[in-house]
Amino acid sequence: xxxxxxxxxxxxxxxxxxxxxxxxxxxxxxxxxxxxxxxxxxxxxxxxxxxxxxxxxxxxxxxxxxxxxxxxxxxxxxxxxxxxxxxxxxxxxxxxxxxxxxxxxxxxxxxxxxxxxxxxxxxxxxxxxxxxxxxxxxxxxxxxxxxxxxxxxxxxxxxxxxxxxxxxxxxxxxxxxxxxxxxxxxxxxxxxxxxxxxxxxxxxxxxxxxxxxxxxxxxxxxxxxxxxxxxxxxxxxxxxxxxxxxxxxxxxxxxxxxxxxxxxxxxxxxxxxxxxxxxxxxxxxxxxxxxxxxxxxxxxxxxxxxxxxxxxxxxxxxxxxxxxxxxxxxxxxxxxxxxxxxxxxxxxxxxxxxxxxxxxxxxxxxxxxxxxxxxxxxxxxxxxxxxxxxxxxxxxxxxxxxxxxxxxxxxxxxxxxxxxxxxxxxxxxxxxxxxxxxxxxxxxxxxxxxxxxxxxxxxxxxxxxxxxxxxxxxxxxxxxxxxxxxxxxxxxxxxxxxxxxxxxxxxxx
Amino acid sequence: xxxxxxxxxxxxxxxxxxxxxxxxxxxxxxxxxxxxxxxxxxxxxxxxxxxxxxxxxxxxxxxxxxxxxxxxxxxxxxxxxxxxxxxxxxxxxxxxxxxxxxxxxxxxxxxxxxxxxxxxxxxxxxxxxxxxxxxxxxxxxxxxxxxxxxxxxxxxxxxxxxxxxxxxxxxxxxxxxxxxxxxxxxxxxxxxxxxxxxxxxxxxxxxxxxxxxxxxxxxxxxxxxxxxxxxxxxxxxxxxxxxxxxxxxxxxxxxxxxxxxxxxxxxxxxxxxxxxxxxxxxxxxxxxxxxxxxxxxxxx
Numbered sequence: 121x122x123x124x125x126x127x128x129x130x131x132x133x134x135x136x137x138x139x140x141x142x143x144x145x146x147x148x149x150x151x152x153x154x155x156x157x158x159x160x161x162x163x164x165x166x167x168x169x170x171x172x173x174x175x176x177x178x179x180x181x182x183x184x185x186x187x188x189x190x191x192x193x194x195x196x197x198x199x200x201x202x203x204x205x206x207x208x209x210x211x212x213x214x215x216x217x218x219x220x221x222x223x224x225x226x227x228x229x230x231x232x233x234x235x236x237x238x239x240x241x242x243x244x245x246x247x248x249x250x251x252x253x254x255x256x257x258x259x260x261x262x263x264x265x266x267x268x269x270x271x272x273x274x275x276x277x278x279x280x281x282x283x284x285x286x287x288x289x290x291x292x293x294x295x296x297x298x299x300x301x302x303x304x305x306x307x308x309x310x311x312x313x314x315x316x317x318x319x320x321x322x323x324x325x326x327x328x329x330x331x332x333x334x335x336x337x338x339x340x341x342x343x344x345x346x347x348x349x350x351x352x353x354x355x356x357x358x359x360x361x362x363x364x365x366x367x368x369x370x371x372x373x374x375x376x377x378x379x380x381x382x383x384x385x386x387x388x389x390x391x392x393x394x395x396x397x398x399x400x401x402x403x404x405x406x407x408x409x410x411x412x413x414x415x416x417x418x419x420x421x422x423x424x425x426x427x428x429x430x431x432x433x434x435x436x437x438x439x440x441x442x443x444x445x446x447x448x449x450x451x452x453x454x455x456x457x458x459x460x461x462x463x464x465x466x467x468x469x470x471x472x473x474x475x476x477x478x479x480x481x482x483x484x485x486x487x488x489x490x491x492x493x494x495x496x497x498x499x500x501x502x503x504x505x506x507x508x509x510x511x512x513x514x515x516x517x518x519x520x521x522x523x524x525x526x527x528x529x530x531x532x533x534x535x536x537x538x539x540x541x542x543x544x545x546x547x548x549x550x551x552x553x554x555x556x557x558x559x560x561x562x563x564x565x566x567x568x569x570x571x572x573x574x575x576x577x578x579x580x581x582x583x584x585x586x587x588x589x590x591x592x593x594x595x596x597x598x599x600x601x602x603x604x605x606x607x608x609x610x611x612x613x614x615x616x617x618x619x620x621x622x623x624x625x626x627x628x629x
Numbered sequence: 630x631x632x633x634x635x636x637x638x639x640x641x642x643x644x645x646x647x648x649x650x651x652x653x654x655x656x657x658x659x660x661x662x663x664x665x666x667x668x669x670x671x672x673x674x675x676x677x678x679x680x681x682x683x684x685x686x687x688x689x690x691x692x693x694x695x696x697x698x699x700x701x702x703x704x705x706x707x708x709x710x711x712x713x714x715x716x717x718x719x720x721x722x723x724x725x726x727x728x729x730x731x732x733x734x735x736x737x738x739x740x741x742x743x744x745x746x747x748x749x750x751x752x753x754x755x756x757x758x759x760x761x762x763x764x765x766x767x768x769x770x771x772x773x774x775x776x777x778x779x780x781x782x783x784x785x786x787x788x789x790x791x792x793x794x795x796x797x798x799x800x801x802x803x804x805x806x807x808x809x810x811x812x813x814x815x816x817x818x819x820x821x822x823x824x825x826x827x828x829x830x831x832x833x834x835x836x837x838x839x840x841x842x843x844x845x846x847x848x849x850x851x852x853x854x855x856x857x858x859x860x861x862x863x864x865x866x867x868x869x870x871x872x873x874x875x876x877x878x879x880x881x882x883x884x885x886x887x888x889x890x891x892x893x894x895x896x897x898x899x900x901x902x903x904x905x906x907x908x909x910x911x912x913x914x915x916x917x918x919x920x921x922x923x924x925x926x927x928x929x
Contacts, residue, residue: 126732134720193718199682202717202769205710207733209702334684 123209127216128223131190138189139224142182149175149568150232157240157520157573176568183225184266188279190220191270196329198274204333214330221263226255233570240571241495241503242522247570250523254570260319268322271329272338289346297353301436305420305477306358308365314349321345362420362437363611366477370610373480374416378409381474381616382450383623398456401624403474405614407449413483415529415555415604416444420477423455425621427465433458437477447553462621469618477611481604483529491517491538493595499603502526504576506593517576517593525572528556530601532578538596541581552578552592555604576601632691633658633780633810634679639688641674641834648674650834651688656812656827661802663825663842664814665917671834672814673712676784679812680710693780706734709773709809711766712784719758723751723768727775734776745771749797763794770798774805781805783813787820799824822913830917832924842913849916850887851909854880857902864899871923883911883919 132139152172194203194213233251234244244251273279297303325338382404403423410416423435435455442451453474489498491506498504504519532552534541554576578599580589593599634656641649649671656662664672677683679690681700690697695704718726727746731737746753749767757765766786773781781802787795802811803824815821821828822842829839838845856878866873869886880900884892887908896903911919 123733126729130729133725134718198716199677200712200714200716202715204682205680205705205708206730207703207705 123212124216124219127194127208127213128219131193131216131220134193135186135190135220138182138186142179142186142224143228145175145179145182146228146232149179150236153236153571154239157571179568180262183262185276186224187221187263187266188270188276191217191267192273192275195274196271196333197335210330214326217267221267225263226258229258229568230255232568236570237522240520240522242501242571247501247522251570254523254568258568264319264322264326268325271326272335272342286346293350293353300354300358301434302358302362302420302422302438303353303356303436304439305437306356306361306365307353309361310353310356310358313352317345317349317352359437362477366419366609366611368611370608370612372416372478372608372610373409373411373414374407374476374478374610374612375409376612376614378407379476379612379614380406380408381472381614382406383616383619397459399459399462399621399625401455401457401621402452402626403455403472403624404450404452405474405476407444410444410446410449411482412446413529413602414445414607415481415483417479417481418442418444418451418453418476419479419609421453421455422475422477423453423457424473424475425457425461425465426471426473427461428468428470431461431465433461437475440476443555445553445555457621466620466622468620470621471615471617472619473613473615475611475613477609479609480607481527482607483602483604486531486600486602488598488600491593491595491597491599498576498601499526499528502528502574506595516578519574519576521572521574523570523572525574526556527604528576528601529604530554530556530576530578530599532592532597532599534578534581534592536598537581537592537594539591539594541590541592554578631658632656633660633693634662634812635691636675636679637689637691639675639678639690640686641671641678641683642686647834649678649685649688652831652834652836654829654836654839656810658810659806660827661806661811661813661825662827662829663821664812664829664831665816665818665821666831667921668816670816670831672816672831673784675831676712676782676812676814680708680782706736706776707779709776709778709781710783711769711773711781711786713766713786713788714784715769717757717765717769720756722754722756723760724753726757726768727772730772731775737776739775741777742771742775745774745801748801763790766790766798767794770801774801778809780810780812783811785814785816787815787817795820818914818917828913830920832921837920837924845916846910846913848885848887849911849919850884850892851911851915852880852882852884852892852896853907853909854896854900854903855905856880856900857904863901866899867895871919884908885919 149172152168152175155168155172194208194217195201230251233254237244237247269279269282273282297307321342324341328334328338328341401423407416418440420437421435421440422437425433427433435457438455440453442453444451487499489496493506495503495505498517498519499521501524502519502521504517507516507518530553532554534552556574556576576599578593581592582589632655634654636652636654639649639652640647652671652675654664654675664675666672674683678685679692679697681697684698692700693704693707700708718729721729723746727742731739731742745751749764749771751764751768751771752760757768760768770783770786783802786798790798799820802813805811806824813821813825825842827840828842828845830837858878863875866882867886869884871883871885873882874880886892892908893906896906
């Protein structure tokens with residue numbers, strides 16, 4: 121243990137300048153952080169936005185430099201370092217480096233998180249799990265990868281060379297995987313496998329280098345894991361994975377009978393010349409039967425076209441993200457269709473089938489909230505103020521949440537507004553609904569974003585002509601807010617027959 | 630005498646290059662063992678394996694009480710290592726460096742450290758990167774002697790140093806030799822000859838020989854014979870004779886197993902009519918040149 125402190129003190133003495141720079145950058149980042157909490161209109165000068173972005177990049181760079189330098193201070197690569205033949209205990213050396221990183225990266229970020237939460241009005245100790253999750257993410261996605269590359273390289277330059285190689289590899293692999301059908305929608309399991317391989321490789325390399333110092337074996341291990349990851353993501357059966365994650369046995373609001381592809385008879389067929397490799401088709405889909413209080417997110421969609429004879433084409437699963445609820449049950453899904461196939465069936469009637477992979481959420485118990493003149497709490501994790509909206513005469517609730525971007529469903533009956541309405545017969549006074557994230561599993565913002573801004577926007581009331589608007593959110597106005605929870609994941613399909621593809625080349629708003 | 634280092638059948642290959650080829654060597658405890666050989670002979674590789682800086686392809690080495698592969702941590706409290714190409718923390722000042730390494734050694738002798746700093750005239754406040762090569766070597770040596778190690782391993786410590794610094798280092802090593810074993814590698818024979826007690830000659834990854842310096846010096850003789858007549862034929866030459874040169878009635882060669890009684894009788898047996906024979910002791914440098922030349926002719 122004595123060695124840990126001894127090496128730590130030496131490292132502090134050596135890297136005091138880098139430590140101060142990184143702390144100053146973190147301080148500067150914290151100082152300008154409130155800038156990103158403000159919703160539109162944002163009066164912050166562009167120069168400050170640039171400065172903030174630059175501060176963030178510089179901060180990450182300073183951490184990178186600090187971690188690389190402190191680890192490579194006792195380089196594990198090469199055979200000329202004086203410390204190799206001194207009585208260093210390897211485990212204490214590793215502990216000393218970990219102590220340094222915890223002291224000058226993790227702890228300052230934790231203090232930064234706590235200070236920001238407190239400055240907004242949250243009680244930091246209520247968010248200990250979120251704070252620890254943020255630290256975990258910071259360590260897993262930033263510190264450990266940097267430390268891993270540091271132990272198998274001799275200098276920051278060598279580190280950058282390997283990093284560029286890895287970036288080029290990831291870019292290339294992303295492009296290759298992007299060409300695989302259904303990969304954009306079915307990557308959860310392969311992604312998790314790759315993350316597991318990456319985590320195991322990082323830990324293996326750190327242990328291997330600190331306890332055996334065999335750089336050649338370490339580098340081969342890295343190469344092996346890189347190849348294994350490539351095999352996993354290129355050989356994964358993405359289509360089957362989507363079908364497995366979204367079984368046909370449904371338990372939710374949507375049934376095939378309630379999901380219809382709209383016939384675009386009103387749209388004029390656009391038989392424009394096809395020049396690209398793909399043709400965009402925009403397919404409007406109408407749904408019905410959504411249960412009150414439900415929220416359906418279309419995670420992925422698949423288009424199959426059956427042409428005359430045996431001609432058929434399949435898009436594979438593509439990610440969607442459209443959100444549906446009882447009052448907003450229509451959406452348009454875009455597909456890229458092969459030009460060759462399109463040209464071959466453009467003049468004929470075809471049948472079209474669409475499969476949807478959806479996640480259905482149900483709202484929990486609603487909580488009544490009254491808008492206050494200043495700041496007020498809307499959930500356990502949210503603090504809001506009524507502020508000016510994006511558009512003239514509108515008002516939104518500008519909120520901040522602690523650690524996670526919240527999942528919420530808010531409802532407001534405009535008739536209950538406390539704002540003075542000129543005429544209660546204005547046609548726009550139907551129930552207002554606003555959704556935040558449907559899912560809030562991921563939180564902590566890798567430790568650097570403990571406070572998340574979000575907006576609850578109920579819009580405004582407008583006169584029959586639509587040229588006058590007035591805010592419906594004023595102090596004293598009541599609204600309800602509920603948290604949606606995942607109810608079911610399932611797959612449904614719908615078909616339409618005898619249509620012309622040309623009818624779907626224009627986006628139908 | 631027990632051995633401080635015992636190397637058995639050590640082999641190190643780098644892809645197609647064999648740096649060490651079945652090396653067997655023993656460094657007796659209390660000796661100053663000079664490991665000599667030309668550049669590329671494998672001296673540094675052997676030392677780095679002994680110090681567990683490199684891993685051997687096969688074979689093993691025993692260093693004091695440890696298998697060299699287990700050398701780590703507290704084992705280095707008993708071993709000092711100084712190398713010409715060692716990377717020191719150059720950002721440290723001399724005093725800081727000594728204070729830093731001091732904390733790792735329970736047996737560190739502050740008095741000895743002060744003596745060494747004074748003796749080597751080390752500039753306490755200067756950063757290591759500002760020191761000359763010789764000064765850096767002195768700092769490395771001081772930091773490796775101050776804890777009174779049982780074994781000091783030095784890899785080409787005098788390479789590129791001026792004679793004054795060399796003498797200072799040698800003097801210091803000799804002083805410490807009373808309480809420690811020293812393994813020192815060098816390709817400079819003259820400097821090793823002045824203080825080594827044992828010598829090992831490494832060439833192309835093989836140990837050509839290893840013995841006490843005194844015994845080596847006594848078994849090599851340069852022999853010059855004046856014969857009664859030019860020998861048209863002579864008897865079978867013993868294997869220990871090297872570089873035999875016969876011209877007219879003069880014969881010159883080097884005897885590698887000189888014996889006061891046996892060698893003259895062998896000379897008579899081979900050449901018969903010998904009018905005059907001169908047996909000259911050889912300096913270490915001449916011995917090694919003879920061995921190296923002989924090795925090139927594939928005759929050891």
